[in-house]
Amino acid sequence: MVYFVVFSVTYMLTLMGNAAIVCAVFCDQHLHTPMYILLGNFSFLEICYVTTTVPNMLANFLSETKTITFVGCFVQFYFFFSFGCDEGFYLCIMAFDRYLAICHPLHYPAIMTTHLCTGLAAFGWLSGFVLFIIPVALISQLSYCGSNIIDHFICDPVPLMALSCSKSHTTKIIYSTFNTIFMVGTFMFILISYALVIFSVLRIPSATGKRKAFSTCASHLIVVILFFGSVMTMYARPGSEKPLEFQKVVTLFYSVITPLLNPLIYSLRNKDMKAALQNVFFGKLICSTNEAHL
Template identity: 90%
Template sequence: MDNSVSHFILLGFFSSWEIQMVYFVVFSVTYMLTLMGNTAIVCAVLWDRHLHTPMYILLGNFSFLEICYVTTTVPNMLANFLSETKTITFIGCFVQFYFFFSFGCDEAFYLCIMAFDRYLAICHPLHYPAIMTTYLCTGLVAFGWLSGFIFFIIPVALISQLSFCGSNIIDHFICDPVPLMALSCSKSHATKIIYSTFNIIFMVGTFIFILISYTLVIFSVLRIPSAAGKRKAFSTCASHLTVVILFFGSIMTMYVRPVSEKPLELQKLVTLFYSVITPLLNPLIYSLRNKDMKAALRKVLVIKRTSHKT
């Protein structure tokens, strides 16, 4: 690897200084709300014993994962809104790249695990306690955290070994692999093929797993004789399905379709949606239709108010 590039310039959303300040305020508020919403869910799961079940344990870990996910990119993006140089070091760029996409992979694997949990609970309710044991739940939680970091080692290692000896300007707000590979002055056909193959296997594989799980769930729910039973079964899945559609819809738009078909600004907006907006919406989606979660969140707010008064 022969590199003359020691840093990259992240152009972000090119606009006037005044508009940059508006962006800074909007995304600062968005980031704080995301942290508050997901932290509230984590605290609710930790503090309310009624939520110490596999479904809510997985949700608590997923919410904490969202906090980690947005923190890999948003603080740097906010700093760049205030910066004139908008630079990031070579190592910093690849560290951001690795953690952002590893956490993104973890999210997809967690959505698979949560779909599997709902499949067991609805399709095999009598056997659910015997199957979803504490041991299995702990193993699934560990798998959800570690899988993305293991899965993305090869693509990051391959792209980091490319030579960068020309332009160092990335027309994006994060160190995305597609513009990174476009900047390389070495032949990267094999790396592009391997990276695209990893993306397709990961995204299509996880999506098919979730699709099969919920197909079986729907068939099982339709066999429930009472309308009230059907509504209750569907209500436990509605929030998760909404998050699945938001997450996979945006990343498949970004990484499955050919990049040449998407203008740069559209690529940025799609990335912004799944990296910033979706983590903000998830706490609302999971809490609005869930009575147990709403009750637990009210307890969290009461505890906070009490601690402030004392």
């Protein structure tokens, strides 16, 4: 019951925080720019991402059976890691947007058009669902004829492959290679983007300009470090055997804790977002109160 209460509160705060950002971006005309549109999509993606695992985990806290069907397990596996893959691509897209805005400010409106922003947003949503068909198809074709107990709170590929009674060396190599290419590729793209941003910011003559430029990137960089740091610790080392408890803790961090922290990071460090949240919620509350008095 303690775990149920703790993770129920965490889940509700995650939903409320990310939904608040989505509402602020949707309702405030000042935030209808590519940077905030991408942030709104990213926050909605976080809601989908955390919802693929936490409700089932909460149900298991109260259930005595704690079972999941074979199909249900792989459906959870597919959606959870597809949304996770989408997060990685969205962080790349947001880094690219910051690169254009800071390194090419005069050409930014002409390059980051509504058409391009919409295309990048659609790519961020669809890419993970296309790419993760291959790992799910490979792992689901393994033979499962022994123990059917997954020592994890989600259908993670590592314990799933450990349950297989068929030789899965090729599948493990393909899966590890896939993860490594994806994570290293996206992470390097972000690092290169921000290296160019830093070089550009250092050339800004005024201290105020430098501070403003760094402040717009700081929130995104913190999210990148939290997400990629935990995910690469878990999946980017092919052949490394990690203790099960360590795997659970790391998975818990990037699947539950990171989506909870993201709204706080973006809202607390961003004056425009804080103002939009106040206008959307407190402004509507004041208007509603005044209308009631009238």
